[in-house]
Amino acid sequence: MDTLLSFKNVDAGYGRVKVLSDLNFEVYRGEVFGVIGPNGCGKTTMFNALIGLIQPTKGEIHFDGHNITNMSANARCNLGLGRTYQVPRPFENMSVFENVLVAAVHGAGLSEQAARPECQRALEITGLYDKHAVRSGELTLLDRKRLEIARALGTAPKMLLLDEVAAGLTEAEVQDVMALVANLKAEGFTIIWIEHVIETMVNSTNRLMCMSEGTDLLIGDPREVMASEQVEAVYLGVEEDE
Amino acid sequence: MAQQLINGILLGGVYALVGVGMTMIFGIVQLTNLAHGEFIILAAYLSSVISVGLGLSPLLTLIITVPLMFVIGYILQNVLINKLMERGSEPALLVTFGLSIIIQNALLLIFSADANRLIVSFQALSIPLGGMGRIPVLNLVVCLIGIATLFVLNLFLKKTYIGRSIRATSDDKVAAALMGVNVKQTYGIAMGLALATAAIAGTMVGMIYPFYPSTGSGYLIIAFGVVVIGGMGSITGTLVAGFIFGLAQVLGGSNYGLLIGYLVLIVMLAVRPQGLFAK
Numbered sequence: 001m002d003t004l005l006s007f008k009n010v011d012a013g014y015g016r017v018k019v020l021s022d023l024n025f026e027v028y029r030g031e032v033f034g035v036i037g038p039n040g041c042g043k044t045t046m047f048n049a050l051i052g053l054i055q056p057t058k059g060e061i062h063f064d065g066h067n068i069t070n071m072s073a074n075a076r077c078n079l080g081l082g083r084t085y086q087v088p089r090p091f092e093n094m095s096v097f098e099n100v101l102v103a104a105v106h107g108a109g110l111s112e113q114a115a116r117p118e119c120q121r122a123l124e125i126t127g128l129y130d131k132h133a134v135r136s137g138e139l140t141l142l143d144r145k146r147l148e149i150a151r152a153l154g155t156a157p158k159m160l161l162l163d164e165v166a167a168g169l170t171e172a173e174v175q176d177v178m179a180l181v182a183n184l185k186a187e188g189f190t191i192i193w194i195e196h197v198i199e200t201m202v203n204s205t206n207r208l209m210c211m212s213e214g215t216d217l218l219i220g221d222p223r224e225v226m227a228s229e230q231v232e233a234v235y236l237g238v239e240e241d242e
Numbered sequence: 243m244a245q246q247l248i249n250g251i252l253l254g255g256v257y258a259l260v261g262v263g264m265t266m267i268f269g270i271v272q273l274t275n276l277a278h279g280e281f282i283i284l285a286a287y288l289s290s291v292i293s294v295g296l297g298l299s300p301l302l303t304l305i306i307t308v309p310l311m312f313v314i315g316y317i318l319q320n321v322l323i324n325k326l327m328e329r330g331s332e333p334a335l336l337v338t339f340g341l342s343i344i345i346q347n348a349l350l351l352i353f354s355a356d357a358n359r360l361i362v363s364f365q366a367l368s369i370p371l372g373g374m375g376r377i378p379v380l381n382l383v384v385c386l387i388g389i390a391t392l393f394v395l396n397l398f399l400k401k402t403y404i405g406r407s408i409r410a411t412s413d414d415k416v417a418a419a420l421m422g423v424n425v426k427q428t429y430g431i432a433m434g435l436a437l438a439t440a441a442i443a444g445t446m447v448g449m450i451y452p453f454y455p456s457t458g459s460g461y462l463i464i465a466f467g468v469v470v471i472g473g474m475g476s477i478t479g480t481l482v483a484g485f486i487f488g489l490a491q492v493l494g495g496s497n498y499g500l501l502i503g504y505l506v507l508i509v510m511l512a513v514r515p516q517g518l519f520a521k
Contacts, residue, residue, distance in 0.1 A: 051420060053416070072419075073416075073419040073420055074419050074420075074422050074423060074424050074425070077419070077420055077421065077422035078422050083420050085417070089417045090417075091409065091410045091413040091414060091417070091418070092413060093413055094406070094409060094410065094413065098406055099410075101403075101406060102403075102406050102407060102410045102418070102421050102423065103421040103422065105403045105406070105407070106403075106407055106418075106421055106422035106423040106424075107421050107422030108422070109422075112403050154421070155421060155422055
């Protein structure tokens, strides 16, 4: 297997609060790698460490042949890491197109001229092209989530990080998002996908990691992971005490 | 009365120019630059030295002072302020206060406390308007340069990729960094642009008013007024606020000018504290 990303014995947290503790995993090129785990187990913190918003206190992170453990967030973006936020944060005073343009010019290092067709493509893939001239502050939640993905695509990523893109959406909208992710996979992007909606995880990922207390509890086939007693114990942990 | 209206409107263009650098740094870097007035006066002295030394019109000295002040701003932000801002906003705020004192005293040492003025050939010309008063040519030129500067700056922010990265950073610096924007460098460019506008402002106020090493604080206060009325970070707001502030001040006459200006400011803070054109 061709490894694109690896976490090796990573510890990280905020100030004195250690959230990640000896986290180890690898993501292979071209796969959809799902991440689940109870609230507070460190899923989003793992993304923050991966993207460079926090620095690991121990261990190493390697991406596409580079040791990125101590790189700045914008340098990592330039290497090909594109992230979406659980709560979308578009540049609200700019148009949808301009949002993606900033990503394409700075993240992918393109001239504005060269970036424009790429932006158009990113907006087409995510189904937002009709709204390219709308001020992004006026978008609905689903469209904001689409814009998050379009901006991430604009940076010409090798790997996409999706942080609960299905959260807060209606049943029908979740289906739209799942179709979009399937589309992205078909386009050849490697994806790490954090989600609470278990059904999406089982049906849409190649491998699944269950995190618990900041570390990798179990990694493997999605159905096997979901069926494991260890994972069940983590989710229903309350009952262990009885 | 008509003459005062004319004067007030013409003054507005200058006030907008004085405030625009301040509002940019507020809106983009989220820093209160207490040295903004001193940078304006520093630019006026630079203009004076170059003008006398090379025998140039003060207006032509802008060719040198604008890029020079841009570089000073860029270096200042990258070498000093960016590093301080990692520790929160207070250290950076205090350092801009320190810079204002340093610049003021350095100017005092070099140029003494005597009044200085930038002289242009059309100093005393004016256009008569029948019985309505006269338009002083100098003030008209200065006002038009002020408006043009804001117009160009606005266009730059809207249409260029550097402008877009500045606006993106101003909206959400973390998201901007994740899109590959180098936030610290963007702050550097923003500070460079702010000081470039201060360079133009310095030459303009130096042509219409006498200046001393200590005049900077007066312009800082005007800049604050313009920023509060216009709304932080809005260039259109800055322009409108400049005119409101200029008119209010001129209508108050030489005795009550500043008082009326600040009454407008207080009313503004009470009624619409986010400013006329806040984001």
